[in-house]
Amino acid sequence: MALILNLETATTNCSVSLAEDGNLIALKEENSAGYSHAEQLHYFIEEVMGMAGKPLADLEAIAVSKGPGSYTGLRIGVSAAKGLCYALGIPLLATPTLDSLARQVSVTSGLIIPMLDARRMEVYSKVLDHNYTELRETKAEVLDENSYREYAEKGKVYLPGSGAEKCRDLFDDHNFEYREGLVPSAREMATLSYERFREGLFEDVAYFEPYYLKDFILQGKKSKTK
Template identity: 45%
Template sequence: MITILQIETATQVCSAAISQDGKTIALKEEMASNIHAGSLTLFIQSVMDTAGLKFSELDAIAVSKGPGSYTGLRIGVSTAKGLCFALDKPLIAIDTLQMMAEGFLKAEPAHEGLICAMIDARRMEVFTAVFDAQLDYVSPVEAKIIDEQSFESLLTANPVTFIGDGAAKCAVTLTHENAHFSITNYNSAGNMSQLAMQAYTQGKFEDVAYFEPFYLKDFVLTTPKKK
């Protein structure tokens, strides 16, 4: 039995889960601003206790690699890497947007059409990628500013369901009849289980010493305006 600790901190959701053979058996999460640093290790201990496991019984650590919040990703990845070093366990990195699409398909197995996962960036910008029902990329991960013409060719040919915390703000702009929106949150470590298991069985592990989150865009430090 393959047991994996899973961590998701790419958005405002702070989430930890345990999976065994691709099935989530314990989950602890909360959506709130600026809680990752103080809550993540507590959530990890909580799911370990719920599953009745010792850290030595884990087979791997999986982390949501981004794109997403710079600070959130730093916290999640540094925590995952620290556990891998301490426990001598392999590190698995999961595309955050693909994880979201996996969660949507798990909740909507009869879904027909494409899935566009969106993470809110600034103003009308989102981090996004489009997937088909097999979770293959139809459109690659990108930072995209949304306007009335966005995804026009895809929407003309297919129904597209937009998911994630970036989708809500786009609903008033993307008005094509084939555009559909889901308000459910899919940024959950519990939605990582199948993808993490697939990566484990295929031996897709990261170099713990050199792995960095997938920020997609450089971090920009802003200074407050003087009063």
């Protein structure tokens, strides 16, 4: 039995789940625009383990959502995951953030393009078929009226995630279907992390870094010139 703790902190949703062999046992999450991950994550971990009646010592792996997403959110999640792995002597798993978002859309045909807001008119996105097989890798791209048109010309395209909100005013093709209210969750990570566990796709705890996709730029206050 593989008992895996899943941590999702790549967006505004602070989400923790516990799963056994890919089956969800417990879930605790809160989607807050205030990004309270630093305050809530460890509390959520304790609560999820308590809900399941399992001690941390029973865990066989820790899984973390690796990005892309919020720089700070990703750092918090990865730091917590690494700390637990070191303390418990168990392996680290990393799941793509956009994959867990895509799995919230269940369809029998068409394409799924999960997308996260990356500020202004830019999004993080990838393209998958209805079986969640990757057709195009994750990219950071600026949206315009021609974005994803080649996919919509072939059939239905589902757009889950915060980035989809930017598409309504750009896209006039009726084949686009929007799912703006969805956010990445540790619920869908349960299946993804177990797949990686079975395949032995473990990360190097010492050297693993989140998948930022873009360089982080710290913008400070402009100094006044005399």
